[in-house]
Amino acid sequence: MAPAWLSAPRAAVSLLDGAPASRFRSEPPARVVAVVFRPRTTGVSVAAQRRVVAVATETAPAARGDEVGTPFMEEMRAAAMRLHSRDQAARDGKKEAQAPMEPPIAKWQPTVEGYLRFLVDSKLVFETLEAIVDRAAIPWYAEFRDTGLERSEPLGKDLEWFRQQGHAIPEPSAPGTTYASFLEELSEKDPQAFVCHFYNVYFAHTAVGRIIGEKVAEKINLQKELEFYKWEGDLSQMQQNVRARLNRVASGWSRAEKNRCLGEMEKAFTYSVDLRRHIFMFP
Numbered sequence: 001m002a003p004a005w006l007s008a009p010r011a012a013v014s015l016l017d018g019a020p021a022s023r024f025r026s027e028p029p030a031r032v033v034a035v036v037f038r039p040r041t042t043g044v045s046v047a048a049q050r051r052v053v054a055v056a057t058e059t060a061p062a063a064r065g066d067e068v069g070t071p072f073m074e075e076m077r078a079a080a081m082r083l084h085s086r087d088q089a090a091r092d093g094k095k096e097a098q099a100p101m102e103p104p105i106a107k108w109q110p111t112v113e114g115y116l117r118f119l120v121d122s123k124l125v126f127e128t129l130e131a132i133v134d135r136a137a138i139p140w141y142a143e144f145r146d147t148g149l150e151r152s153e154p155l156g157k158d159l160e161w162f163r164q165q166g167h168a169i170p171e172p173s174a175p176g177t178t179y180a181s182f183l184e185e186l187s188e189k190d191p192q193a194f195v196c197h198f199y200n201v202y203f204a205h206t207a208v209g210r211i212i213g214e215k216v217a218e219k220i221n222l223q224k225e226l227e228f229y230k231w232e233g234d235l236s237q238m239q240q241n242v243r244a245r246l247n248r249v250a251s252g253w254s255r256a257e258k259n260r261c262l263g264e265m266e267k268a269f270t271y272s273v274d275l276r277r278h279i280f281m282f283p
């Protein structure tokens with residue numbers, strides 16, 4: 001069966017196929033970018049399916065937030081969506097844009113071997129995040145235990161399924177091991193920056209991760225919905241709970257600490273894209 005289908009908005013669809021997107025605008029005069037995300041999974045309320053989940057202003061993060069009491073997760077989300085806009089500008093061939101981080105998903109030519117490498121590396125990254133918050137060397141990391149978003153166990157089941165189908169399961173490779181050690185170190189040195197990676201790894205997986213799962217399954221003719229793309233319970237509710245926990249933790253941070261977290265966004269994107277190289281640049 002195909003993985004849970006995710007109905008991406010027009011803007012996101014254009015990120016998939018490289019066509020211009022009017023909503024993911026990259027430059028002024030766009031002041032507001034609104035993105036509608038409609039997961040068509042069971043257990044997701046109609047209200048949740050229709051909600052507008054992102055309003056990203058072009059205002060600098062430091063100028064917002066504190067004074068108006070904006071929950072920090074809105075700043076985080078806006079910063080993430082700004083990077084999507086920038087990447088879209090690159091895909092649209094805008095002169096001032098940098099090179100896109102990765103090719104549009106529609107153009108990927110994945111193989112089972114490449115996908116397996118990605119799954120193995122992803123498992124290592126999720127295991128690392130989960131171990132860090134379990135250990136809670138920084139006491140407030142404990143807030144991020146048992147969110148329901150954990151992925152290392154489902155990934156273990158998926159890899160076992162592939163093994164039973166006769167596939168050799170590779171050892172973790174450089175993108176996974178490099179990111180895992182980076183996260184270990186960062187979690188001790190710079191907790192606020194670590195939170196940026198925590199947010200991106202989990203929330204990007206529920207957004208573009210599911211789109212990728214769908215597209216790759218089609219292309220490699222995978223006759224199974226992987227556990228990686230299934231959550232026990234209401235996903236949108238779990239996301240809301242995690243956002244609330246992140247907001248609670250960040251409410252105790254200074255402006256400088258919040259900015260350190262926001263400033264880590266680009267690095268989080270780069271590491272994530274690196275993990276996916278096995279799928280879009282195999283062999």
Ligand code: HEM
Nearest residue numbers: 012015035036037053077080200203204207208268269272
């Ligand atoms: C092919 C590239 C990508 C596509 C097509 C894509 C697509 C999307 C879509 C459709 C959403 C949902 C927007 C919404 O909820 O309204 C989203 C959100 C998001 N994406 Fe991406 N994305 C891509 C790359 C990335 C990368 C590399 C990262 C970094 C790890 C990332 C991080 C996020 C985050 C953090 C959110 C916000 C989630 C939330 O707060 O609900 N995305 N993306």
